[in-house]
Amino acid sequence: MSQAQDRSSARRGRPPSQKARQKALEAARGILMDEGLGRLSIEAVAARSGVGKPTIYRHWANASELAMEALMAGFPAGSGGGPAGLEAALAAQIATLTQAFATTRGRQIAMALATADPESEFTRAFRNRVLLSSREAGREMIAAAAAAGEIGAPEDIEVVLDMIYAPLLYRLLAGHQPLDAGLGPALAAGAMRCLAPSR
Amino acid sequence: MSQAQDRSSARRGRPPSQKARQKALEAARGILMDEGLGRLSIEAVAARSGVGKPTIYRHWANASELAMEALMAGFPAGSGGGPAGLEAALAAQIATLTQAFATTRGRQIAMALATADPESEFTRAFRNRVLLSSREAGREMIAAAAAAGEIGAPEDIEVVLDMIYAPLLYRLLAGHQPLDAGLGPALAAGAMRCLAPSR
DNA sequence: TTTCATTTACGTTACGTATCGTAATTAAAT
DNA sequence: ATTTAATTACGATACGTAACGTAAATGAAA
Incomplete structure (x- = not known):
C-alpha cells in the first residue's frame, strides 16, 4: 500500500516541462547579453525560445522575474560567514x-x-x-x-x-x-x- | 463670426484616416475571398493591411462588424418600393x-x-x-x-x-x-x- | 496487462488594451 | 503671417489571458 500511497502523491496529467523552463531561461540570457535588459520581454523570449507565452507565465509572473532568474542563478547573495575578526x-x-x-x-x-x-x-x-x-x-x-x-x-x-x-x-x-x-x-x-x- | 463658429466645430488634433479605414476594409475583403470567413481576424487584417490594431478597433468593435461592412458595402438591403400591385x-x-x-x-x-x-x-x-x-x-x-x-x-x-x-x-x-x-x-x-x- | 478515461501542460493563435514616439491637425501667442 | 502649444490619431510593440487541439502523464476498467 505504501507504494500505492507514494504513487497517489504524483500529480495526474501532463507534468510541467523543465525543458521548456530551461529553454526560456536560456533565451532570456541570450537577449540580455545580445540586446540588453530593455529589450527583454515575454514576447521576445517566447519568439526566441519557442516556448509559448502561457507556459512562460506559468513559471514567472512577469519579465522582471524572468530576467532576475536568468541573471541571478548561481550568483552569490553577499552573505557573511567569513574569517574571524x-x-x-x-x-x-x-x-x-x-x-x-x-x-x-x-x-x-x-x-x-x-x-x-x-x-x-x-x-x-x-x-x-x-x-x-x-x-x-x-x-x-x-x-x-x-x-x-x-x-x-x-x-x-x-x-x-x-x-x-x-x-x-x-x-x-x-x-x-x-x-x-x-x-x-x-x-x-x-x-x-x-x-x-x-x- | 459664423466662419469662426464653423471652424470651432472642426475637431482639434489629427483627423481620423479614411485611407487607413479603406485599407483595412480592402484587406478584410481579400481575406474573406482568399481564405474564408473563419480566417478573418483583427490580427490578420492588421497584418495584411498595415493598419494598426488600435486603429482598426477605433472603426469597428470586433471582427464581425468589420466582416459585415467589408461584405455589405454597396449590397442592397432588400427594401420595398417596387411596382404597383x-x-x-x-x-x-x-x-x-x-x-x-x-x-x-x-x-x-x-x-x-x-x-x-x-x-x-x-x-x-x-x-x-x-x-x-x-x-x-x-x-x-x-x-x-x-x-x-x-x-x-x-x-x-x-x-x-x-x-x-x-x-x-x-x-x-x-x-x-x-x-x-x-x-x-x-x-x-x-x-x-x-x-x-x-x- | 492492456485499453480507455481523465487530468494537466504545452504551443498556437487571437483577443483587446496599454504605452509610447511620431504625425497631422487646430488654436493661441507672438 | 509665423511660430509654438495643445490635441487627437496613427502604428509598433508588448501585455496577459482565452480558447483550442494536441501531448504526456496517472487512474480506472476490462
Whole structure:
C-alpha cells in the first residue's frame, strides 16, 4: 500500500516541462547579453525560445522575474560567514562580491543594471537581493564584533554601512573605477577607522 | 463670426484616416475571398493591411462588424418600393435580392455564410441586416395591399412571410437549387395564393 | 496487462488594451 | 503671417489571458 500511497502523491496529467523552463531561461540570457535588459520581454523570449507565452507565465509572473532568474542563478547573495575578526570578515565579503562581478556573468549583470531604469522592478529587485542582503550581513558582522568587545558600540551604523556598500554599487554602475581586489581591504580598513572610538 | 463658429466645430488634433479605414476594409475583403470567413481576424487584417490594431478597433468593435461592412458595402438591403400591385412588388423585391446574390460579391457573401457558424455574430447580423429587413419590407407591402383592398386581411402573415423569405436563405445556404430569376415570380405567386381568401 | 478515461501542460493563435514616439491637425501667442 | 502649444490619431510593440487541439502523464476498467 505504501507504494500505492507514494504513487497517489504524483500529480495526474501532463507534468510541467523543465525543458521548456530551461529553454526560456536560456533565451532570456541570450537577449540580455545580445540586446540588453530593455529589450527583454515575454514576447521576445517566447519568439526566441519557442516556448509559448502561457507556459512562460506559468513559471514567472512577469519579465522582471524572468530576467532576475536568468541573471541571478548561481550568483552569490553577499552573505557573511567569513574569517574571524571584523576587518578580515568585511574584506572577505566584499572580495566575494567583487570577484562575482568580475566574472562574465557579473559583468553582464552590471551592464544590465547600468542600462536599466533605476526605478525599474528589476533594479529594485537586484538591490534587495544582493546589495541590501550584503548590507544586512555586514550589519550582523559589526554587531557581533561589538558584542564581543572587538569594537565599541557604533555611533551611526547606517552611515558606516553605506560607506562600505554604496561604493560597490557606485563603481558597478558608473564604471569609473574598477571593482578590483584592493577594494575589499580598503573599504574594510575605512570601516574600522570609522568604527574606532572618537578621541 | 459664423466662419469662426464653423471652424470651432472642426475637431482639434489629427483627423481620423479614411485611407487607413479603406485599407483595412480592402484587406478584410481579400481575406474573406482568399481564405474564408473563419480566417478573418483583427490580427490578420492588421497584418495584411498595415493598419494598426488600435486603429482598426477605433472603426469597428470586433471582427464581425468589420466582416459585415467589408461584405455589405454597396449590397442592397432588400427594401420595398417596387411596382404597383402586390405580386409584382414582391417579385421585384426578390428579383433584386437574387440578382445581388448572383454577383461575385453576392456569391462571396453566400460562401461566407455557408462556412460560418449559424449562431455566429456574423450570421445573426446578416439575417438582421438583409433577410429580416427584407421580411419587414414584405410585411409592409402586404399590409399596404390589404389596406388598399387589393387583398383580404391576411390570416397568418408570419407564416406567409416565412414562406416567401425562408426559401431565399435556404437556397443560399444549401445551394441545392439556384437563386435564379424564376424564384421571384414563383414565390410571389405562391404568396398570392396563400393570401387569397380561403373557400 | 492492456485499453480507455481523465487530468494537466504545452504551443498556437487571437483577443483587446496599454504605452509610447511620431504625425497631422487646430488654436493661441507672438 | 509665423511660430509654438495643445490635441487627437496613427502604428509598433508588448501585455496577459482565452480558447483550442494536441501531448504526456496517472487512474480506472476490462
